Amino acid sequence: MRLPLVRSSAPAGHRTVWWVRAALGALGLVALGYAIFGFLANVPPAQLIGVAAWLAVALLVHDGVLVPLTTLAGGGLSRLTYGLSPVQQGIVRGALLVGAVVTLLGAPLIRAQQVLQPRGPGSGANGTVLQGDYALALGVFWVVLVVAAAAVVAAAGLYGRRSKVRKTRS
């Protein structure tokens, strides 16, 4: 494996970095070895197959579906927001990213509620878990986000136009 060179002028720095890398690498390998030993000693083989399957599926779903989707969405967004200024496009992208992050956390809650509390909060075995109205909260969050982003985009547009007008006058 070709490792890029450390760009440092002091040879003493080189040596320190080398030692830190060696120590971290060794510690990492020890921890990994401990983890593998722990898995083999504590998790039954049938469950280990389940863990391996979850690990493989996680990689496939993330690298094969989620990231390509974000790239497609990004490309589509560039077309949709073509007429907007770079700042306005940035605001749209930022708002969508925040919305996506909150949805990533909110969607599993809604699904879990459907599975565990199918007839509304409190219908399951334990009424003190998953009792919020997460679908409503997520909906309201998106509405607020869209309205706020639209307002900022409009404000940025107005400000841009005014500063352009001022420039031509001066």
Added chain:
Amino acid sequence: MNRLTTFLQQRMEAVSGRFSSPLRSRRLTVVLGRWLGLAFTVCFLTGLFSHLLQDPPTWMLFLTRPVWLYVATQGIHITTGIASIPLLAAKLWSVFPELLRWPPLKSVVHALERASIALFVAASLVEVTIGLLNTFQWYPWPFSFRDVHYWLAWVIIGSLALHIAVKMPLILAHWSRRSDAAAIASDTEGEVPAGKTVPAAVKPGTGHGWSRRGFLAAITAGTGVVVLTTAGQSFAWLSGLNLFAPRRMDTGPQGVPINRTAAQAGVAEAALAPDWVLTVSSGSVQKTFTLAQLAALPQYSYGLPIACVEGWSQGAQWRGVRIRDLMATVGAPADAELQISSMEKGGVYGRSFMPAAYSQDEQTLLALELNGEPLDLDHGYPARIIAPGRPGVLQTKWVHKVEVI
């Protein structure tokens, strides 16, 4: 064969080009990596603390003050776990084209490095997913959560150390804005390898108005929002913003949430039986107490939080008999180590071990009342343990036996 390799390489480069973005720079990866590395490390250490409290080695030091110790450590564990979800997604997005590098395996060492990264990524994705779902008490996986979550944590922390060791020159070269500029200057002087993403600083003005800072600001905002709207399950001062956590404060019987109901534990009948007695024993000395006899002993009242491994916590007022007073009735020393048994049959937490640090603490109670009323059946009626700074799973409910061991 050569033609096939060239064809594949061209295809991979084309796909890689499709995924390349001026945003995907090493500087961005380093900035995100620092945050994610910090979140993972804090999450690992607080998780390890929780694990050691539940499964203590002989050298373990038990702290009973501050009484909100476990509220803080487990709240931080769950909150950093939640924060690491958007950070992990952003970090992996920033290095995605690396996945499409061609040839996929250049040497044995390269193959090992890629395998270790695949393991690191897969373990991280599974760890945060099962951690999040576990806070919902939703278990859609075919393995034991506790063991797998714990051992995957070791896989992740080991992989993290190894990853930093391997990537340290790159990390150092892009650590600060100044070093980043120097690294880019020297990179662009030399040969730029095929498929390498161009750092944002080299190619400004992408036309999307989407700079590295813009992206980082959005990820920070997204992470901030999910933290602020979920941490209210653990920290009372944020409970007003709690929109997306599976738990709420001040709900449930007597204003306290429940982890396991009496029905789930299958104890309702035994707990409500009129002939319930508590057995206290030390060596050959054994005594039994009815609920009325326990209530006749000196009662103490303390405001103590109950904090669950799943991150939620709740402050409450508990009233009952001090454990050390109870031990004195059978002649046991105040600093005895105890085994507390629940009427719950089976289950990992039907019995708990109480180290001396808790048994001799004046605030460790066999609680009979919660928030001014007799314990609700779901809170462990007729009697439960409440000790300062302990995980909720060790605050045994429906107690029927306390023994010196």
